[in-house]
Structures are given as C-alpha cells and as structure tokens.
Amino acid sequence: MITMEKPTIQEVETWLMKLYTTSQESITPAKRREQNMYATMVEKPSDKKFLVKMLDESSQIRDDRKLAKRIKVLIDEYGVPEFLNARDRLLFKIYQSFGYHFYPIAIPIIKKRLRMDTSRVILDAARPALTKHLSPAFVIGTPKFQDW
Numbered sequence: 001m002i003t004m005e006k007p008t009i010q011e012v013e014t015w016l017m018k019l020y021t022t023s024q025e026s027i028t029p030a031k032r033r034e035q036n037m038y039a040t041m042v043e044k045p046s047d048k049k050f051l052v053k054m055l056d057e058s059s060q061i062r063d064d065r066k067l068a069k070r071i072k073v074l075i076d077e078y079g080v081p082e083f084l085n086a087r088d089r090l091l092f093k094i095y096q097s098f099g100y101h102f103y104p105i106a107i108p109i110i111k112k113r114l115r116m117d118t119s120r121v122i123l124d125a126a127r128p129a130l131t132k133h134l135s136p137a138f139v140i141g142t143p144k145f146q147d148w
Contacts, residue, residue, distance in 0.1 A: 047083050
C-alpha cells in the first residue's frame with residue numbers, strides 16, 4: 001500500500017497557480033476569441049436560448065423550407081445574437097430580411113456552420129475520438145502537470 005503525505009495549503013495554492021499560468025499561456029489567440037464569444041453568449045440569456053433552440057430545431061426539422069421559416073421566427077423573437085462576430089451578425093440580418101426565401105442555399109450553409117462550430121465544443125464520447133482528444137493532456141495516464 002502506497003501512502004502519500006497530504007500537501008499543505010501553500011503547496012496546493014502554488015500548484016494551482018502554476019496550472020493556471022500554464023493553461024493561460026497555452027491558449028492560442030483563436031481559442032481566446034472563441035472563449036470570449038462563448039462567455040458573451042452565456043452572459044445574455046436570450047442569445048443562449050436562441051442558440052439552443054436553433055441547434056435543437058435544425059437537428060429535428062428535416063424539411064428545409066420549414067426550418068428556414070423557423071429560424072426566421074427565432075431571429076424575430078430573440079434578435080441576432082450579440083456573441084456572433086460582425087460578419088455573422090450581418091449574415092443573420094440579411095437572412096432575416098430576405099435570405100430565408102433562398103432556403104435551398106441558406107439552410108445547407110447554416111447546418112454546415114452549426115456542425116462545424118459545435119464540433120469544436122461538443123466532444124464525441126466514442127472511445128477512439130475521446131481518447132484522441134484527451135491524449136495530449138496525459139502521458140501514460142499521468143497528467144503532465146503532476147510533477148509541479
């Protein structure tokens with residue numbers, strides 16, 4: 001049986017500060033922008049509701065014409081989300097004005113974009129994909145930062 005001494009509060013605080021510093025330094029500018037976008041989304045409940053409803057309905061409604069109308073209703077109800085970048089906000093405003101009439105073009109683009117964006121946030125729980133995602137953080141099952 002292996003016995004380990006309990007770390008002191010000071011040791012834990014030091015370890016946490018090193019972990020925090022390392023994690024902040026390893027974030028790329030693109031990841032930081034993405035994190036800021038999601039932080040903005042969480043701050044405004046209507047943006048979060050819009051996104052959840054849009055994701056839900058785009059995965060359930062198979063008829064592109066019905067989905068186009070539904071997305072327009074969501075934009076009318078919740079407004080164009082503030083967490084989007086300026087280009088995407090403009091595209092949603094164009095869609096809201098008249099773009100929904102061109103649903104054979106617009107809906108496949110919207111679905112593709114939703115899949116692309118959610119694939120960066122939602123992890124595939126299937127064993128190979130999850131293992132591949134987690135493997136950089138571990139070396140033979142031991143966290144890299146354990147040696148601090």
